[in-house]
Amino acid sequence: MLMTLRMSVMVVLLTVAFFFNGCAIIQHDAEIDKKRLADDLIPAEALAHQLGQKDLTCSNIKSDELSAKPKEGAPQGPVWSNFIIQVSGCGKVKTYKIQCETKSACFLND
Amino acid sequence: MTPIFNMISPFPSWLALLLLLALPFRVLAVSQPPVAPGMTEAMGLWTQVVREGNLSPIDDSLANVRLWMEGQSRFSDANQTHNLSWYQGLLRTALGYAITDRLTVWAGYTYLPTGNSNRKIIGEQAAWPAIRYLVPTPMGTLMLQEMLELRFVKGDTPGVRTRTMAKFLHSFEFEPSLGFVLWDEVFFNANNVVNNPLFGLSGFNQNRAFAGLSWTFNENTRVEVGYMNLLLNKSRPNLSYSAYGSLNTLSLSLFMGW
Numbered sequence: 001m002l003m004t005l006r007m008s009v010m011v012v013l014l015t016v017a018f019f020f021n022g023c024a025i026i027q028h029d030a031e032i033d034k035k036r037l038a039d040d041l042i043p044a045e046a047l048a049h050q051l052g053q054k055d056l057t058c059s060n061i062k063s064d065e066l067s068a069k070p071k072e073g074a075p076q077g078p079v080w081s082n083f084i085i086q087v088s089g090c091g092k093v094k095t096y097k098i099q100c101e102t103k104s105a106c107f108l109n110d
Numbered sequence: 111m112t113p114i115f116n117m118i119s120p121f122p123s124w125l126a127l128l129l130l131l132a133l134p135f136r137v138l139a140v141s142q143p144p145v146a147p148g149m150t151e152a153m154g155l156w157t158q159v160v161r162e163g164n165l166s167p168i169d170d171s172l173a174n175v176r177l178w179m180e181g182q183s184r185f186s187d188a189n190q191t192h193n194l195s196w197y198q199g200l201l202r203t204a205l206g207y208a209i210t211d212r213l214t215v216w217a218g219y220t221y222l223p224t225g226n227s228n229r230k231i232i233g234e235q236a237a238w239p240a241i242r243y244l245v246p247t248p249m250g251t252l253m254l255q256e257m258l259e260l261r262f263v264k265g266d267t268p269g270v271r272t273r274t275m276a277k278f279l280h281s282f283e284f285e286p287s288l289g290f291v292l293w294d295e296v297f298f299n300a301n302n303v304v305n306n307p308l309f310g311l312s313g314f315n316q317n318r319a320f321a322g323l324s325w326t327f328n329e330n331t332r333v334e335v336g337y338m339n340l341l342l343n344k345s346r347p348n349l350s351y352s353a354y355g356s357l358n359t360l361s362l363s364l365f366m367g368w
Contacts, residue, residue: 025213071329072212073330073367074162077279079244
């Protein structure tokens with residue numbers, strides 16, 4: 001009887017600990033994603049600028065971030081930062097989908 | 111140190127391993143160091159296809175539910191003719207729940223048919239829970255995975271085994287699609303299952319170490335090619351010494367999401 005009670009208490013405590021741990025991880029990961037998106041936006045915009053100058057044949061380019069969200073890609077690999085960035089200049093506009101794995105690895109998603 | 115490693119010792123060891131891939135298997139074979147007592151060596155080829163994704167294409171409410179499907183085919187020259195031949199396959203499937211984009215818990219099933227010397231196939235089945243966490247670092251992505259396998263072969267005691275994997279992926283700045291991959295997975299048996307040749311004694315069971323390159327075609331498709339060493343504990347109660355098998359493989363993996 002005592003053993004059963006002890007076991008039940010342990011299971012309840014473990015469940016509660018798991019629940020609070022899960023909540024902490026969700027919050028932790030949300031903060032990581034927010035920071036990653038902010039960090040990756042800089043090289044993503046730089047790439048969009050570079051592409052925009054070439055595609056719009058315009059040196060005075062302005063860029064706007066239309067969306068930014070994390071997305072898991074191929075299995076057992078990085079969570080990507082996916083951006084949609086609009087560039088405009090010399091009366092022309094173009095939109096790019098740019099993905100970054102880390103700050104140094106951004107490329108255009110055609 | 112083998113002679114071939116001595117020749118390229120100024121390089122990091124992972125680069126040395128990659129350079130080994132450029133050599134024909136026969137050259138590699140003659141470059142092997144003398145085997146230790148109780149140690150057997152073989153060459154192999156492992157191929158793997160993994161597909162994973164969430165079930166949102168079925169219904170948006172299933173966006174956090176994930177499906178894992180995997181197939182492997184394994185070849186080695188550890189046979190009487192020393193020719194590379196098929197010896198093992200693997201089918202793995204699992205359902206997962208993504209607690210976050212980075213943290214997923216899984217419940218899965220594996221079927222592992224192994225061909226032995228008299229061509230009879232031994233079919234192992236395993237049920238397992240697993241947890242996987244993807245950690246972004248300034249250098250790249252770190253994946254940590256823990257799996258607890260309950261292994262069954264017909265007519266034998268079930269085996270319990272833990273598998274702990276750490277994998278690191280780094281994309282190169284000069285070509286973001288290209289990266290290097292390092293991983294290691296260590297297996298420990300929690301119990302003795304001595305009647306079955308696939309299972310073994312409790313304690314250290316095997317270690318798999320990989321170094322290679324990855325190529326990312328797009329966010330949903332990546333290949334990984336490289337060298338993998340499998341160190342397998344073949345010790346048995348009836349042996350007076352510890353026995354290990356070392357399998358040097360070329361490993362080819364295709365990872366696809368959706």
